[in-house]
Amino acid sequence: MALKPTIFKMNINVSDLDNDVYETIVLTVAQHPSETTERMVTRILAYVLNNQEFLSFTTGLSEADDPDIWAKNYSDEFLLWVDVGEPAFDRIKKAARQAKVAKVYTFNTKSGVWWKQSQKDFATIKAEVYQFEFEQIQQFAALVERTMDFSITITDGVFYIAANKGSCEVNLTTLQS
Numbered sequence: 001m002a003l004k005p006t007i008f009k010m011n012i013n014v015s016d017l018d019n020d021v022y023e024t025i026v027l028t029v030a031q032h033p034s035e036t037t038e039r040m041v042t043r044i045l046a047y048v049l050n051n052q053e054f055l056s057f058t059t060g061l062s063e064a065d066d067p068d069i070w071a072k073n074y075s076d077e078f079l080l081w082v083d084v085g086e087p088a089f090d091r092i093k094k095a096a097r098q099a100k101v102a103k104v105y106t107f108n109t110k111s112g113v114w115w116k117q118s119q120k121d122f123a124t125i126k127a128e129v130y131q132f133e134f135e136q137i138q139q140f141a142a143l144v145e146r147t148m149d150f151s152i153t154i155t156d157g158v159f160y161i162a163a164n165k166g167s168c169e170v171n172l173t174t175l176q177s
Contacts, residue, residue, distance in 0.1 A: 003033035008040075008144070013151040014048055025051060037141040042084050042107040042132060043068050045140075045159060045170065048152055050080060050103070067095065086114035089121040096125045106175075107132040115175055122176055129175040139168040 008029040015022050025048060031040045047055065047069055054073055058066040069082035078099035083092065086106055095102040104127065106114065111131055122129060143150070143163040150163035159170040 005030040005032055007031075007146070009147045010044070011149040012044075012048060013149075014051070015151070015153045016048075017153065017155040018157070019154075021051070023051070029057065037144055038107065038134070038137045039084060041140045041144060042105055042137055045132065045152075045172075046082050046084060046103070046105045049154075049172075050082060052080070054079060070099075086111060086118075089118055092122070092127050093125050096127045102127040104129045105132065106130070107137050108134050119175075128177050131173045131175055133171050133173075136168060136170040140170055142166075143168065 008027075008031060010025075010027045010029065012025045012027065014025055027044065027047065029040060029044060031037070043057065047057070050069065050071075052071055054071040055069065056071070058068060058070055067081045068084045069080070070078060071080040072078055078095075079101070081095040081099035081102045083095070083102075083104050084107070085104075086108075087104060092102055092104060102125075106129070111134070115129070115131065140161055143161065143165045145163075145165065148163060150161060153160040157172045157174070159172065161168050161170065
């Protein structure tokens with residue numbers, strides 16, 4: 001019998017001072033049984049940063065060819081492809097050809113090594129690559145509840161997160177834009 005995903009319901013009040021975006025995002029997030037909470041909160045931060053029409057979470061880990069997040073228009077064209085983690089270069093090269101914008105958000109302890117090994121290859125394609133600090137992602141993951149209301153304020157690439165269980169900061173570094 002297959003394990004079922006854990007469902008999280010979130011109301012996120014977003015104040016993105018960098019992009020003049022002020023809104024409330026209501027999300028239902030399915031955490032795959034093999035997915036860590038750290039990876040899931042990274043997906044949430046990537047969603048908040050890229051919130052736009054047609055944006056949605058995909059089946060992600062359940063479907064190897066899909067990104068974690070995408071935006072596809074009514075004509076089924078890829079507007080945005082977002083991967084979380086340390087994807088293979090060939091995967092993002094294909095994504096950069098298919099989508100108008102391809103982005104990677106890396107977050108864990110091995111992301112620095114992955115970037116050193118991949119940087120030259122990624123420089124040859126049109127893809128944006130960002131890195132979150134893993135220790136800060138862990139702090140955010142510790143605040144997560146199955147049903148929660150929280151706020152995120154973004155300024156100068158820093159996420160200030162306030163939830164019922166506490167608050168934290170998460171820094172975002174641009175590796176390639």
